[in-house]
Amino acid sequence: MLTSLQLLEATGISRATLNNYIALGLIPKPVVQKPDAQSQTKARQIGYFSSDAISRIQYIQQLKKNGKSMTEIVRQAQSSDFSQSAGSAPDIQQPEEHPSTVAESSAAKEPNSANTGTLRLTIDQIPYAAYMVNYNFEIVWYNEEARQGLLGNFERLPGDIKERNALAYLLKGNLGQSSANREAILDFHVALSKGRISRTDLMSLLPTKLGGIGNERKTASEFAQAFPWGSMTQLPLGLIALDGKMQQYCVYASYYREGILFVYVPGNMGSDSLLDLLGRRDEVIRNLLKKRLPVLTDVAVLVTDLQNSSRICTELPPEEYFELINQIWETMEAVFRRYYGTHGKHVGDGMVYYFFPQPDCNYIFNALICSHEVKAEMRKISKQWQLRKNWLNELYLNTGLNEGQEWLGVFHTETRVEFTVLGDTINHAARLSDFARNGTIWATKNLLGKLSSDERHRVSYGIHRKNQDELAILVSSSYSRIAELLDLSAPKHEKMRDIAALPVTEIFDIRSTG
DSSP states (O other), X not given: OEEHHHHHHHHOOOHHHHHHHHHTTSSOOOEEEOOXXXXXXXXXXXXXXXXXXXXXXXXXXXXXXXXXXXXXXXXXXXXXXHHHHHHTSOOOOOOOOOHHHHHXXXXXXXXXXXXXXXXXXXXXXXXXXXXXXXXXXXXXXXXXXXXXXXXXXXXXXXXXXXXXXXXXXXXXXXXXXXXXXXXXXXXXXXXXXXXXXXXXXXXXXXXXXOSSOOOOOSOHHHHHHHSOOSSEEEEEEEEEOTTSOEEEEEEEEEEETTEEXXXXXXXXXXXXXXXXXXXXXXXXXXXXXXXXOOEEEEEEEEEEEETTHHHHHHHSOHHHHHHHHHHHHHHHHHHHHHTTEEEBOOSSSOEEEEEOOOSSSOHHHHHHHHHHHHHHHXXXXXXXXXXXXXXXXXXXXXXXXXEEEEEEEEEEOSXXXXXXXXXXXXXXXXXXXXXXXXXXEEEEHHHHHTSOHHHHHTEEEEEEEEOTTSOEEEEETOOEEGGGTSOTTSGGGGGGGGGTTOEEEEEEEEOOOX
């Protein structure tokens, strides 16, 4: 029997590699036993490996030298000849070491493996083809196995997110050459879209029409009934390989607010370590987002701030002020989720949310409806606190909306990931939020101009202008430059000068379709 220290010294691999081999089932898990009674170690338990572990690792190393991928090695490990081939590898002289010394060293150096029996697969260690898409099926992350085996072995993805359609890469890759595979790939992704998109709509997302694909045969609702889904789905997928043989996959689809993670496990191989990884949802999505490359994308930005927050903070006891802010955030979070808003980085007690293109709805209209519902919810919160405190203060969230094409990236630490959009789109939305008063919603002409005619007719908007008698009159469906609405020569309006020529309008109401 060998300790992990002996095994590492004999094979020259790292402890992380050893843990990965164990998690993938290439090396049997160590047998955890109490240390010898005569040893001086303080460790309560020590993990011991069988003596053939060295030859198995050496055989894996030889397969890697021969150009085998980890996916191929794992697949071969399921065959009966793996152990025979591994057993024929020449033995390596085991180092001699006093049992007590080995036990102490082993216990000190492997707190996450033999000592506890816990071996965790990570995103970087997935040996199968894996990629993540947003709900427009645009690639936001992939591993090397997916790039080589499924997505066409490209050198690098384009910066524009609209040019990263996963289906286009799959259908143009090696496995997408046959019409049967194309049909299977399309139907499979419709099934996993959770009823949000039909096969016709899915094909419309492709940048070019590809031959060999028939008309729509099944709807998303039919697939949703056939495959009930939760936070994770496991479905079979059969694709014809380049040699003409049918390759069966067990595909895991794990759903997150930010998109869908696909993992293609060949054959009928079980993967307890993969299921354990996918079960750690917060850890998985945090690590995926950290690896997400900046992309150029269309985005609607909503910035909202609490009016007179400094005065309110002064008037309330600290615990009540934080209670108020937490109530606002908790209430508005549900509204933003309903309209697919993504929380962004913001300083202070305000909020920034991004709205990205969706396959089944207009992201710009989502931002508008969301701002309208946020305003309504804030009225309720204000009334609650007026009754509670018996004060006359009105609580307002002042909102600015803008739309544009900007670079999206993430700022992250070990425990936190925040989306960030760079450029004038968010800067102008933030300035509009500063400009808005008493809970009003202001949007740019650019944003409303991106709506369809039917959507724009549902929005009540305009500018209040003064007549000759200095009375404010609403001019519906109109815009104005900031310079015409403010005295920019006043010092308090200095920060509005950079948007002086920006055409804007006030949003009053959004009518329902009924």
